Structure formats: C-alpha cells, structure tokens
Amino acid sequence: MMTPTYWTGQPIQPGDWVRVYSSRFGVWHHGIVRNLFLVADGIGVEIIHNMKDTGVSLSDWYEFAAGNLIHLHGRPSSPEHALEIVRRAEANTGNSYGLFDQNCEHFCSFCYTLKAESESLQVLGWMAVGTAVVIGLTASNRQQ
Numbered sequence: 001m002m003t004p005t006y007w008t009g010q011p012i013q014p015g016d017w018v019r020v021y022s023s024r025f026g027v028w029h030h031g032i033v034r035n036l037f038l039v040a041d042g043i044g045v046e047i048i049h050n051m052k053d054t055g056v057s058l059s060d061w062y063e064f065a066a067g068n069l070i071h072l073h074g075r076p077s078s079p080e081h082a083l084e085i086v087r088r089a090e091a092n093t094g095n096s097y098g099l100f101d102q103n104c105e106h107f108c109s110f111c112y113t114l115k116a117e118s119e120s121l122q123v124l125g126w127m128a129v130g131t132a133v134v135i136g137l138t139a140s141n142r143q144q
Helices: 061-065 079-091 104-113 119-143
Strands: 017-022 027-039 042-051 055-060 070-074
Touching: 017 061, 017 104, 027 079, 027 104, 042 061, 042 079, 042 104, 055 061, 061 070, 070 104, 079 104
Parallel strands: none
Antiparallel strands: 017 027, 017 070, 027 042, 042 055
C-alpha cells in the first residue's frame, strides 16, 4: 500500500502543519497531521485542529479538507520534532477556540514552536492600522 501524498506528490507525515483554504469564509484553516492508519480501502489520515464550534479536536482528512486541497505548510525538522508536535497537539485536545488568542493558526504555531502566533491576524492588524492612517490623513486634508 502506497503512502498517501499531498497534491504536490510530497508524502503525508505525522507532525506536518497543513492548511486548507476555506472559500466559504475566505481564510486559511490550519491543522496538524496526527496519524496515518489502515482503513478498509487504503490509508486514513487524522488531523488535529482548532475550530470555533468544537475547539481543538480530531478530524479525518476529508472532513478537514471540506472538498478543498490540503497544502503542506510546514514539516518537522526531525522525527523527534514530529513526536513533540503531535504530543503538544494531543495535549491541547479539548481546549477552546479564541479568534484573537487561540485560533487554528495560533494552535499550530504553538505545536511547532511553543509560541502561539497568527501571521494572518498580524497582517489584518497592520491593514487596520494602515486604513486608520489613510482615513486620518484624508480627514486631515479635508479640514485644511
């Protein structure tokens, strides 16, 4: 039986940081590959991820993908790193979701680096600052 692969041909491995673009919400959804296991018609893949309604929970590949392509976002630096990533993901199962402090990207970042960060929220923050500056300058120019 062949090891399952991403659409790029790279093999799927435990500890991989994966993401799928949600066209419904217009954002990337992130998760951690937990395990590959035998099923009747091949090999199944489990992914741990954090969602608003369920918190940190386990899904299969197809549920996580929701009909979209799953992309490899990060790969562990070693087999030991992969074990640590999966261990952290499993230890957080059941934790709640928080858009600004514990979203799916924070969760995966923490599992990888022990730092819960969300580049998506940082970009949105800078966009908001830029918008506020433009609005402020426009208002200032109108008053002159």
